[in-house]
Amino acid sequence: xxxxxxSFTPYLFMAPAxxxxxxxLLYPIAYxxxxxxxxxxxxxxxxxxxxxxxxNYTSLWSDANFRESFGVTLKFASLVVSIEMILGxxxxxxxxxxxxxxxxxxxxFILPMMIAPIVVGxxxxxxxxxxxxxxxxxxxxxxFESVPWLSDSFWSLTSIIxxxxxxxxxxxxxxxxxxxxxxxxxxxxxxxxxxxxxxxxIVYIKLPLMMPVLIVTLLLRLxxxxxxxxxxxxxxxGGPGLSTEILSLRIARTASEFRELGVAAAMxxxxxxxxxxxTAIMFTYTRLSEARAARxxxxxxxx
Amino acid sequence: MPTLKLERLCKRYASHEVIHSIDLEMAxxxxxxxxxxxxxxxxxxxxxxAGLETVSDGEIYIDGRPVSRLEPKERGLAMVFQDYALYPHxxxxxxxxxxxxxxxxxxxxxxxxxxxxxEMLGLSNLLHRKPAELSGGQRQRVAMGRxxxxxxxxxxxxxxxxxxxxxLRGQMRAELALMSQQVQKNMVYVTHDQVEAMTLADRIVxxxxxxxxxxxxxxxxxxxxxxxxxxGFIGSPPMNFLKGVISQSGNxxxxxxxxxxxxxxxxxxxxxxxxxxxxxxxxIRPSDLSYAPDAKAxxxxxxxxxxxxxxxxxxxxxxxxxxxxxxxxxxxxxxxPLQETMKFAVHKGGLHLFxxxxxxxx
Ligand SMILES: Nc1ncnc2c1ncn2[C@@H]1O[C@H](COP(=O)(O)OP(=O)(O)OP(=O)(O)O)[C@@H](O)[C@H]1O
Ligand SMILES: [Mg+2]
Numbered sequence: 323x324x325x326x327x328x329s330f331t332p333y334l335f336m337a338p339a340x341x342x343x344x345x346x347l348l349y350p351i352a353y354x355x356x357x358x359x360x361x362x363x364x365x366x367x368x369x370x371x372x373x374x375x376x377x378n379y380t381s382l383w384s385d386a387n388f389r390e391s392f393g394v395t396l397k398f399a400s401l402v403v404s405i406e407m408i409l410g411x412x413x414x415x416x417x418x419x420x421x422x423x424x425x426x427x428x429x430x431f432i433l434p435m436m437i438a439p440i441v442v443g444x445x446x447x448x449x450x451x452x453x454x455x456x457x458x459x460x461x462x463x464x465x466f467e468s469v470p471w472l473s474d475s476f477w478s479l480t481s482i483i484x485x486x487x488x489x490x491x492x493x494x495x496x497x498x499x500x501x502x503x504x505x506x507x508x509x510x511x512x513x514x515x516x517x518x519x520x521x522x523x524i525v526y527i528k529l530p531l532m533m534p535v536l537i538v539t540l541l542l543r544l545x546x547x548x549x550x551x552x553x554x555x556x557x558x559x560g561g562p563g564l565s566t567e568i569l570s571l572r573i574a575r576t577a578s579e580f581r582e583l584g585v586a587a588a589m590x591x592x593x594x595x596x597x598x599x600x601t602a603i604m605f606t607y608t609r610l611s612e613a614r615a616a617r618x619x620x621x622x623x624x625x
Numbered sequence: 626m627p628t629l630k631l632e633r634l635c636k637r638y639a640s641h642e643v644i645h646s647i648d649l650e651m652a653x654x655x656x657x658x659x660x661x662x663x664x665x666x667x668x669x670x671x672x673x674x675a676g677l678e679t680v681s682d683g684e685i686y687i688d689g690r691p692v693s694r695l696e697p698k699e700r701g702l703a704m705v706f707q708d709y710a711l712y713p714h715x716x717x718x719x720x721x722x723x724x725x726x727x728x729x730x731x732x733x734x735x736x737x738x739x740x741x742x743x744e745m746l747g748l749s750n751l752l753h754r755k756p757a758e759l760s761g762g763q764r765q766r767v768a769m770g771r772x773x774x775x776x777x778x779x780x781x782x783x784x785x786x787x788x789x790x791x792x793l794r795g796q797m798r799a800e801l802a803l804m805s806q807q808v809q810k811n812m813v814y815v816t817h818d819q820v821e822a823m824t825l826a827d828r829i830v831x832x833x834x835x836x837x838x839x840x841x842x843x844x845x846x847x848x849x850x851x852x853x854x855x856x857g858f859i860g861s862p863p864m865n866f867l868k869g870v871i872s873q874s875g876n877x878x879x880x881x882x883x884x885x886x887x888x889x890x891x892x893x894x895x896x897x898x899x900x901x902x903x904x905x906x907x908x909i910r911p912s913d914l915s916y917a918p919d920a921k922a923x924x925x926x927x928x929x930x931x932x933x934x935x936x937x938x939x940x941x942x943x944x945x946x947x948x949x950x951x952x953x954x955x956x957x958x959x960x961x962p963l964q965e966t967m968k969f970a971v972h973k974g975g976l977h978l979f980x981x982x983x984x985x986x987x
Pocket of ligand 2: 667668669784
């Protein structure tokens with residue numbers, strides 16, 4: 323076989339996968355991007371929609387509701403992900419030991435993650451119920467006032483944050499636990515001999531070594547938190563007012579209620595761009611720190 | 626002054642006891658080697674001294690202070706691990722300075738110490754590399770350097786050379802011997818390799834099945850092993866063992882076995898029991914035999930040489946004595962004919978007798 327033919331061979335083998343990728347992944351995305359330039363009503367076929375250029379994108383920024391929804395999403399995602407990371411990693415550190423009953427405990431811990439989001443929303447909606455919900459009943463029986471869990475704009479955002487933390491901390495917990503348990507045992511023993519206290523071992527050895535896993539976990543959670551829909555839909559449906567109207571909820575409503583597919587597509591694209599920027603920042607950061615270490619090394623070995 | 630002392634030290638995993646009440650004292654600035662076959666409890670003992678394993682029973686004293694309940698860092702030890710246990714995310718300099726940085730020592734002092742040790746170990750131009758970018762021997766040196774920067778009074782080593790190839794191991798062994806002379810600290814060194822033990826140790830402690838079988842200088846252990854186990858473990862190639870019985874005729878005592886009869890020295894004759902026909906195991910080191918066609922019959926073995934293995938200046942002869950096999954180490958410049966029965970003289974003091982049942986030296 324000639325060299326030329328051989329260099330072509332890998333592409334031949336990749337072709338089917340590439341074709342699937344184009345059809346299954348890129349086509350919908352391209353479709354969505356195209357749609358975001360249209361003034362498109364669901365009753366129209368896509369060919370009938372008028373092309374409006376970037377109008378959907380620019381007009382969104384003068385839309386106070388969108389801006390508020392965007393803000394709520396940012397607040398929600400950053401809060402839940404940071405709290406979940408701290409709780410999940412912390413729990414993993416606490417439960418990374420072999421005492422009896424730990425397996426059972428770990429299994430219980432990851433249960434919430436296995437429940438369908440709609441059901442999670444329903445469970446929490448009942449628990450938050452103003453009169454028969456367990457929280458207010460408990461508060462009342464202890465002599466406290468009822469809390470307007472889902473009817474006050476501050477409390478409703480807090481409530482969905484609590485529910486999300488309950489559901490997704492386990493995800494971070496199991497990934498961190500797996501990362502912890504695959505750390506080199508002897509390096510930790512060496513750290514103990516070197517005089518590191520439990521806390522110092524966590525800060526200087528465990529966390530840095532878990533970092534690659536933690537970054538991916540954080541990214542996965544962040545992407546997911548920006549797209550959360552069902553739990554909020556069931557619990558508050560975005561209310562009261564727009565206090566819990568996260569972006570995915572607004573996108574769904576723009577498409578189905580306001581019947582503006584082009585605007586909905588533009589919003590989705592903003593979300594996509596935001597997530598891509600976040601991902602890029604994280605990867606550039608690790609890339610940069612690696613490059614810095616390499617440069618330092620080279621300097622010292624030459625000099 | 627003894628600085629490290631183990632007193633009736635025991636280790637149990639669940640109900641399974643792996644270290645059976647061992648007693649050991651190590652003198653100041655002594656290089657002590659724990660040696661024994663795999664699974665005999667060397668690492669467990671070392672890890673108890675380090676504080677990485679709990680002590681089930683007994684006590685460890687460092688400078689007279691009981692330490693078995695203290696955290697590793699409170700014991701003032703440094704340790705080198707078999708797999709080096711470097712911190713993968715830190716470069717060489719950071720690895721070596723970790724303990725000092727935890728102690729919040731001034732930066733200038735840390736740098737000075739790290740550079741000093743790196744100089745001594747030839748690591749100066751690798752200080753900014755990560756462990757993954759080093760060869761096995763270099764990693765080994767970094768692990769050693771990390772222990773050295775710490776100014777600990779006692780160094781623990783758990784088979785630090787066993788992951789290296791034979792040539793590098795020899796080289797690192799020599800460097801280690803040199804280093805231990807330079808730094809003058811207490812060293813406790815675990816290995817299953819008796820050559821390492823013999824070359825490095827001031828004192829060897831031979832362990833088996835969680836017991837200490839014998840301890841002493843390399844020479845003591847080589848010359849006067851107290852049991853068949855120690856005799857077979859120390860020395861390479863290993864000691865030959867032949868079955869025999871004690872026989873007495875007149876004022877001469879001899880050990881007699883299939884195809885041989887060797888007379889005992891008066892001191893040895895004293896120690897064997899006076900009754901006739903005591904069953905013994907006779908041990909002779911390969912190096913205690915030499916080709917001597919005109920030796921006296923009662924001082925020599927008649928061996929039929931089967932194979933001669935040339936290993937340079939020395940050759941190892943594999944021979945048979947009756948139906949038992951025996952090896953002989955001789956200088957290569959004496960050619961020995963194969964497949965012929967010849968006389969090999971036993972050097973003076975080369976006969977070791979062990980009780981058939983207890984395997985203790987007689
Ligand atoms: N965590 C444990 N649980 C139960 N038994 C153990 C445990 N660790 C070690 N042992 C047992 O203790 C004994 C001594 O083990 P140790 O690691 O000290 O051996 P060693 O002398 O270092 O052997 P090697 O030369 O192979 O490293 C072994 O029989 C081993 O099976
Ligand atoms: Mg071991």
